[in-house]
Amino acid sequence: MGNWFSLVFVAVIVGAVACFRLVRKSINRKAAQSxxxxxxxxxxxxxxxxxxxxxxxxxxxxxxxxxxxxxxxxxxxxxxxxxxxxxxxxxxxxxxxxxxxxxxxxxxxxxxxxxxxxxxxxxxxxxxxxxxxxxxxxxxxxxxxxxxxxxxxxxxxxxxxxxxxxxxxxxxxxxxxxxxxxxxxxxNPGVDDLIKKSVNEGKGIIGAGVSIVGAVFAFFFPPAGIVLSLIGLLLCIVSKLKGANSKKPLIISIICTIWSAGFLWLFFAIFV
CATH class of the missing domain: 2.30.29 (PH-domain like)
Incomplete structure (x- = not known):
């Protein structure tokens, strides 16, 4: 009996809310028509x-x-x-x-x-x-x-x-x-190419950011650090292959990947 009462109560609440929204929408629509x-x-x-x-x-x-x-x-x-x-x-x-x-x-x-x-x-x-x-x-x-x-x-x-x-x-x-x-x-027929280059530059910047996060993770858990650094490096390589002009994201990612690889080597040398 209690379950039926709860279901009816919920149905009444939902119905009241739906009616309120319909009435309010009708009132607002009439006001808009004015x-x-x-x-x-x-x-x-x-x-x-x-x-x-x-x-x-x-x-x-x-x-x-x-x-x-x-x-x-x-x-x-x-x-x-x-x-x-x-x-x-x-x-x-x-x-x-x-x-x-x-x-x-x-x-x-x-x-x-x-x-x-x-x-x-x-x-x-x-x-x-x-x-x-x-x-x-x-x-x-x-x-x-x-x-x-x-x-x-x-x-x-x-x-x-x-x-x-x-x-x-x-x-x-x-x-x-x-x-x-x-x-x-x-x-302006060349603007689409500029937009694509800008998007590719953005991918490179994101990749560099992911690699930096990976380098930080390398201090605490080198396996996760190297994975993140490699993902970032891959993003930077794709960005460069698609026409990105800046080399900085790629250079940053390479440095971070080498850094993470070094900590991974230490990790296995000490604990494995």
């Missing part, structure tokens, strides 16, 4: 764009996730995107969680003159654009900006601060950013 938050964010950036031509605008956001041991720290960013012709302007927004007051940050302006790579990923449902992921890089292949644009933005938690529906704006922006990406790609 356009109140959309008017507020558009009004906030109007003074900044009033003298700069006929910009089209829409709301965007970005979530930066960083891992610290077992914890994951997420930072939420909010933007207003304005664009016309081949110019893209991204304006940071600070929205007070209590007062709903909106403050503007320093805008960033991008165009084919300072862009070397634009990556666009879209998600559609029934032929309608729902979500766009944009990555902007300079002519050296280095990241300049990253952001998301959603057709529907709802206050699903205290970190999501607006109820905005912008299907038409999202579709228009997808056409703009895809066109911009094509032009930038045509004018």
């Amino acid at each position: 356009g109140e938050d959309k008017r507020r964010v558009h009004k906030a950036v109007e003074p900044l764009l009033a003298t700069d031509g006929n910009f089209q605008t829409l709301y965007a956001h970005w979530e930066k996730k960083e891992s610290y041991a077992r914890a994951v720290w997420t930072t939420y960013y909010r933007y207003m995107v304005a664009y016309q012709g081949e110019t893209l302007c991204i304006i940071p927004l600070h929205i007070d969680k209590k007062t709903r007051e909106i403050q503007l940050g320093q805008p960033s302006v991008f165009s084919p003159e300072n862009l070397g790579k634009v990556t666009v990923k879209t998600k559609q449902k029934d032929g309608v654009v729902e979500h766009i992921e944009i990555w902007l890089g300079n002519k050296q292949g280095e990241k300049l900006f990253e952001l998301y644009v959603d057709a529907e933005n709802l206050r699903k938690s205290r970190w999501y601060l607006v109820n905005i529906v912008q299907q038409e704006e999202c579709a228009a922006f997808e056409r703009f950013i895809s066109s911009l990406a094509q032009r930038v790609a045509a004018e």
Whole structure:
């Protein structure tokens, strides 16, 4: 009898939570349809764009996730995107969680003159654009900006601060950013090779780091130390074979591997 009571109690709790979420989503969706938050964010950036031509605008956001041991720290960013012709302007927004007051940050302006790579990923449902992921890089292949644009933005938690529906704006922006990406790609055909080299350089740096950790482990447990050093050395060799320019990671890994091998020899000479 007790087990049945527990199962019914859990089912009631789960059902209540699900109903609460559905009701809250319905309320937020109705609020988004009213356009109140959309008017507020558009009004906030109007003074900044009033003298700069006929910009089209829409709301965007970005979530930066960083891992610290077992914890994951997420930072939420909010933007207003304005664009016309081949110019893209991204304006940071600070929205007070209590007062709903909106403050503007320093805008960033991008165009084919300072862009070397634009990556666009879209998600559609029934032929309608729902979500766009944009990555902007300079002519050296280095990241300049990253952001998301959603057709529907709802206050699903205290970190999501607006109820905005912008299907038409999202579709228009997808056409703009895809066109911009094509032009930038045509004018910078060598950027993809630079990005690949940068990725390979990163593998070499990671390999050097693994080898250094292996050298430290060699003090306490040489077998583990030599394994880590060899893994790091392998990463550095692969990085170099794929076109990495820097020799430092490879040199560091070789030194660490020799160091770890020396401690491994001592280990077997003394204890085996």
